[in-house]
Amino acid sequence: MNTPHKGLDITTAKSSRLDQVDFDNLVFGKYYADHMMICDYKDGAWQTPQIMPYGPMEMEPSSKVFHYGQAVFEGMKAFKDADDKVWLFRPEDNFNRINISSKRMAIPEFPKEYFFDALNTLLKLDSEWIKKGDGNSLYIRPFAIGTEYGVSASPSNEYKFIIICCPAKAYYSTPVKVLISDHYSRSADGGVGYAKAAGNYGASFYPTNLAKEKGYQQVIWTDANTHEYLEEAGTMNVFFRIGDKLITAPTSDRILDGVTRKSIIDLAKHEGIDVEVRRIKVGEIVEAAKNGTLKEIFGTGTAATIAQISGFEQDGTFYDLPEVENPYNVKLKKMLQDIQYNRAEDPFDWRYAVETK
Amino acid sequence: MNTPHKGLDITTAKSSRLDQVDFDNLVFGKYYADHMMICDYKDGAWQTPQIMPYGPMEMEPSSKVFHYGQAVFEGMKAFKDADDKVWLFRPEDNFNRINISSKRMAIPEFPKEYFFDALNTLLKLDSEWIKKGDGNSLYIRPFAIGTEYGVSASPSNEYKFIIICCPAKAYYSTPVKVLISDHYSRSADGGVGYAKAAGNYGASFYPTNLAKEKGYQQVIWTDANTHEYLEEAGTMNVFFRIGDKLITAPTSDRILDGVTRKSIIDLAKHEGIDVEVRRIKVGEIVEAAKNGTLKEIFGTGTAATIAQISGFEQDGTFYDLPEVENPYNVKLKKMLQDIQYNRAEDPFDWRYAVETK
Ligand SMILES: Cc1ncc(COP(=O)(O)O)c(C=O)c1O
Numbered sequence: 001m002n003t004p005h006k007g008l009d010i011t012t013a014k015s016s017r018l019d020q021v022d023f024d025n026l027v028f029g030k031y032y033a034d035h036m037m038i039c040d041y042k043d044g045a046w047q048t049p050q051i052m053p054y055g056p057m058e059m060e061p062s063s064k065v066f067h068y069g070q071a072v073f074e075g076m077k078a079f080k081d082a083d084d085k086v087w088l089f090r091p092e093d094n095f096n097r098i099n100i101s102s103k104r105m106a107i108p109e110f111p112k113e114y115f116f117d118a119l120n121t122l123l124k125l126d127s128e129w130i131k132k133g134d135g136n137s138l139y140i141r142p143f144a145i146g147t148e149y150g151v152s153a154s155p156s157n158e159y160k161f162i163i164i165c166c167p168a169k170a171y172y173s174t175p176v177k178v179l180i181s182d183h184y185s186r187s188a189d190g191g192v193g194y195a196k197a198a199g200n201y202g203a204s205f206y207p208t209n210l211a212k213e214k215g216y217q218q219v220i221w222t223d224a225n226t227h228e229y230l231e232e233a234g235t236m237n238v239f240f241r242i243g244d245k246l247i248t249a250p251t252s253d254r255i256l257d258g259v260t261r262k263s264i265i266d267l268a269k270h271e272g273i274d275v276e277v278r279r280i281k282v283g284e285i286v287e288a289a290k291n292g293t294l295k296e297i298f299g300t301g302t303a304a305t306i307a308q309i310s311g312f313e314q315d316g317t318f319y320d321l322p323e324v325e326n327p328y329n330v331k332l333k334k335m336l337q338d339i340q341y342n343r344a345e346d347p348f349d350w351r352y353a354v355e356t357k
Numbered sequence: 358m359n360t361p362h363k364g365l366d367i368t369t370a371k372s373s374r375l376d377q378v379d380f381d382n383l384v385f386g387k388y389y390a391d392h393m394m395i396c397d398y399k400d401g402a403w404q405t406p407q408i409m410p411y412g413p414m415e416m417e418p419s420s421k422v423f424h425y426g427q428a429v430f431e432g433m434k435a436f437k438d439a440d441d442k443v444w445l446f447r448p449e450d451n452f453n454r455i456n457i458s459s460k461r462m463a464i465p466e467f468p469k470e471y472f473f474d475a476l477n478t479l480l481k482l483d484s485e486w487i488k489k490g491d492g493n494s495l496y497i498r499p500f501a502i503g504t505e506y507g508v509s510a511s512p513s514n515e516y517k518f519i520i521i522c523c524p525a526k527a528y529y530s531t532p533v534k535v536l537i538s539d540h541y542s543r544s545a546d547g548g549v550g551y552a553k554a555a556g557n558y559g560a561s562f563y564p565t566n567l568a569k570e571k572g573y574q575q576v577i578w579t580d581a582n583t584h585e586y587l588e589e590a591g592t593m594n595v596f597f598r599i600g601d602k603l604i605t606a607p608t609s610d611r612i613l614d615g616v617t618r619k620s621i622i623d624l625a626k627h628e629g630i631d632v633e634v635r636r637i638k639v640g641e642i643v644e645a646a647k648n649g650t651l652k653e654i655f656g657t658g659t660a661a662t663i664a665q666i667s668g669f670e671q672d673g674t675f676y677d678l679p680e681v682e683n684p685y686n687v688k689l690k691k692m693l694q695d696i697q698y699n700r701a702e703d704p705f706d707w708r709y710a711v712e713t714k
């Protein structure tokens with residue numbers, strides 16, 4: 001973090017690939033904005049960040065990231081308002097979190113000025129990639145990988161911090177069904193579950209595939225010790241509404257401290273909703289589903305914003321949630337998006353204006 | 358596994374880099390043998406394996422391995438005997454294990470013929486890279502990574518299975534001191550600890566760095582739930598000798614099923630040593646250290662073969678192990694290496710002859 005600020009080197013793309021994108025039938029992650037940022041770490045310091053055309057890079061087959069998984073990432077979004085102004089949502093939290101993740105994965109922390117300079121520069125260069133309209137955004141993926149070559153199991157001495165961007169529209173638009181895990185686990189006490197470490201996600205794919213074979217889109221993870229406590233979903237924190245109360249698990253070293261999660265907690269409280277942050281037993285949810293007090297379940301995350309969960313399987317039984325009037329998830333999602341798209345006041349000071357002119 | 362065998366495509370290196378290697382001052386992982394194997398998986402099948410000169414490859418910044426850590430690997434060694442014959446040690450176990458790891462990380466399994474054809478071809482082409490003499494070997498690193506581009510958190514549809522090789526000599530030649538973990542953990546029940554998944558190693562670097570700052574080379578992991586049971590070290594399984602008994606933890610979904618571990622168990626039994634495979638309490642080892650019955654601790658792994666552990670720290674106290682006469686670790690290491698280097702009978706049929714002429 002003490003690296004002195006040296007500015008950015010910028011090489012712009014000769015031509016834009018924007019006209020190749022079918023925005024009406026957008027496949028998330030298929031198209032990348034014209035520019036990316038790559039910053040190398042070597043000789044103990046982050047070098048001058050390079051803005052350059054998006055494209056492949058050369059990697060040694062012995063690069064540490066392939067063997068030892070030193071890799072962390074973030075996910076954030078840029079929104080365009082009715083006046084073509086571009087906004088980020090709580091980007092400082094993503095910046096802080098990637099450094100928390102990096103520390104746990106023995107990756108050197110990235111300087112703040114570099115991060116924000118790169119974001120501002122990329123979004124200015126590629127502002128045309130950000131489309132207006134509800135659900136539309138430019139998804140921003142900062143990530144860091146160990147690039148030193150060498151197959152000995154020790155931290156890399158060289159890294160790349162990269163930012164790539166791709167256009168996104170709303171997804172998970174239909175409610176999802178989830179499986180509550182009673183065998184597989186996502187993370188351990190003293191482990192890396194609180195970090196956005198690449199390996200956490202790869203590790204979840206096989207159990208998620210098994211859930212998909214049973215007709216579920218996602219797994220809700222439980223604690224690895226007892227499988228009695230509800231934790232989070234693949235890329236979302238999870239909220240349960242019992243009666244008029246909104247409950248979500250506390251963060252821990254097993255659970256990601258989601259930016260959307262904490263925003264939803266604040267918005268719900270602001271709306272006068274009774275929010276409880278505490279451990280939640282699987283049994284409590286099953287009981288509430290049986291006696292009809294379980295009104296809603298939803299996931300929160302940057303990619304999905306809020307994804308309604310319409311039912312869950314636990315221990316072989318499927319519990320279908322009833323339709324409720326004026327659901328919290330719809331109201332809270334609207335409140336959140338109104339702030340993100342600059343359609344409402346921002347009482348919490350969450351918006352970050354990007355200079356694109 | 359049903360992919361029909363289509364043979365290999367071979368492009369040989371124009372010239373060898375062998376003369377650049379300083380074998381007297383070998384740095385492990387610095388030099389790679391002239392050839393590598395890359396096999397692509399796409400359209401639902403492994404394509405024809407390519408043997409080609411070792412060198413960098415092009416990767417999309419959005420390749421899944423960088424973001425979601427779908428990456429598994431193996432570590433094996435080729436040995437050269439006094440007659441210049443080349444041998445692998447139980448390669449079938451490594452082949453089986455990488456597919457076990459792959460399955461857990463939602464990576465398609467690799468065909469057996471491809472694996473062995475590639476190994477035989479590489480070792481024939483690069484047989485000069487294998488040096489004779491105790492401790493010398495060619496370290497072989499097969500690995501598989503998700504290469505499809507796209508930042509959505511789902512399994513890759515494209516992979517590369519790669520084999521690279523690098524010359525190795527004995528390491529950990531001086532006894533190591535270890536720290537017994539009482540906070541950080543390596544893996545969870547229902548997790549991926551039994552897989553050689555890249556992320557497991559990156560996750561261990563930070564706690565290992567903390568141990569190094571205290572003067573320890575390695576961490577011995579304990580179970581994440583209670584930290585009461587001894588599991589394994591960073592890249593080694595661990596054996597404890599109490600009195601004349603040799604004890605090691607059973608494998609589980611948290612512990613790697615080490616090839617060296619099971620070989621040492623068999624060799625020890627063959628020598629008439631009393632071997633117990635059972636859970637071991639930290640308290641039992643501390644007690645044995647105190648009353649003088651703890652005679653030896655050693656780690657077993659392909660890279661280190663057998664690494665003697667001369668002491669450990671637990672809960673702030675350092676326990677130094679006494680020097681013992683005719684230690685098991687020395688005798689068992691010799692027995693193992695005599696088989697590996699074809700200097701002794703091979704009663705267990707562990708050696709695999711490589712045709713290099
Ligand atoms: C494991 C996990 N939990 C929760 C979240 C939600 O976090 P955020 O709201 O910051 O996107 C994510 C995705 O970012 C995640 O990967």
Ligand SMILES: Cc1ncc(COP(=O)(O)O)c(C=O)c1O
Nearest residue numbers: 592593594613615616617658659
């Ligand atoms: C976590 C872990 N445990 C144990 C081992 C030892 O296994 P093997 O003897 O098969 O090399 C390794 C290394 O391969 C490892 O990575």
